[in-house]
Amino acid sequence: MYHQIGMWDQKWVIGNWKMNGRLQNNNALMHRFRILPTAERVLIGLAAPTVYLLQLHNAMQIVLNNRILTCAQDVSRFPNNGAYTGEVSAEMLADTGTDIVLIGHSERSLYFGEKNEIQRRKMENVLNVGLIPLLCVGESLEEREAGKEHEVIAHQLSVLQGLDTKNIAVAYEPVWAIGTGKVATVEQIADMHAFIYKEILSLCGSDVKIRVLYGGSVKADNAADIFAVPYVDGALVGGASLSYDSFTAIISAAQNA
Numbered sequence: 123m124y125h126q127i128g129m130w131d132q133k134w135v136i137g138n139w140k141m142n143g144r145l146q147n148n149n150a151l152m153h154r155f156r157i158l159p160t161a162e163r164v165l166i167g168l169a170a171p172t173v174y175l176l177q178l179h180n181a182m183q184i185v186l187n188n189r190i191l192t193c194a195q196d197v198s199r200f201p202n203n204g205a206y207t208g209e210v211s212a213e214m215l216a217d218t219g220t221d222i223v224l225i226g227h228s229e230r231s232l233y234f235g236e237k238n239e240i241q242r243r244k245m246e247n248v249l250n251v252g253l254i255p256l257l258c259v260g261e262s263l264e265e266r267e268a269g270k271e272h273e274v275i276a277h278q279l280s281v282l283q284g285l286d287t288k289n290i291a292v293a294y295e296p297v298w299a300i301g302t303g304k305v306a307t308v309e310q311i312a313d314m315h316a317f318i319y320k321e322i323l324s325l326c327g328s329d330v331k332i333r334v335l336y337g338g339s340v341k342a343d344n345a346a347d348i349f350a351v352p353y354v355d356g357a358l359v360g361g362a363s364l365s366y367d368s369f370t371a372i373i374s375a376a377q378n379a
């Protein structure tokens with residue numbers, strides 16, 4: 123029998139639907155995933171809006187050749203239960219079958235003012251219930267033009283220090299490349315991913331398992347080039363994850379990387 127390689131050695135391809143999706147469209151999309159050819163070298167995940175996570179999780183159970191992980195786009199900074207109207211706790215996400223939780227996406231900091239302290243609380247809540255946090259980091263165009271990108275990313279990564287885990291997943295998403303069609307160059311990606319690896323090792327110890335995903339205008343036609351960059355362990359895909367054809371083309375680029 124074929125033994126699948128462990129998730130910390132696979133390429134991760136995670137679709138971030140952001141605030142998109144409807145019951146009927148999601149079902150149609152999930153139906154197509156049923157016959158996706160086996161991609162045993164790839165960890166596939168989909169991050170849907172919270173109201174659709176259970177639908178997605180249930181639909182994943184009938185996918186034939188691949189396990190598709192259920193990912194949440196955010197989580198409450200408050201654990202467990204309580205008088206926090208509108209919030210969804212890590213326990214609730216775990217209860218409804220979530221595997222991975224995005225933390226600190228740049229859109230969360232841009233529109234909701236989330237910074238390190240809140241991200242840290244979210245990371246701890248997610249780890250405490252046995253789920254995997256995927257910390258998103260990325261510099262703005264202004265910060266890059268000022269030559270501050272390493273300083274900014276180092277500050278964002280400091281959230282990881284002292285966490286009770288030996289498995290670290292990070293997505294590097296330069297803000298100026300998100301939804302703009304502007305991809306970071308292979309040199310920029312290589313430089314930053316190597317930097318992020320180095321930072322993680324120094325913050326978390328040399329015995330950690332690491333995945334660093336690239337995000338920002340990843341499409342079917344640039345995925346193979348991005349996956350070929352050293353220290354790129356996958357992709358966090360926004361717009362292109364909304365279409366079955368483009369998302370599965372990215373998965374097959376990862377499988378063949």
Ligand code: 13P
Pocket residue numbers: 138227295299300301302303337338339340358359360361362
């Ligand atoms: P796009 O792929 O649409 O640029 O979005 C990237 C992203 O923010 C994924 O989290």
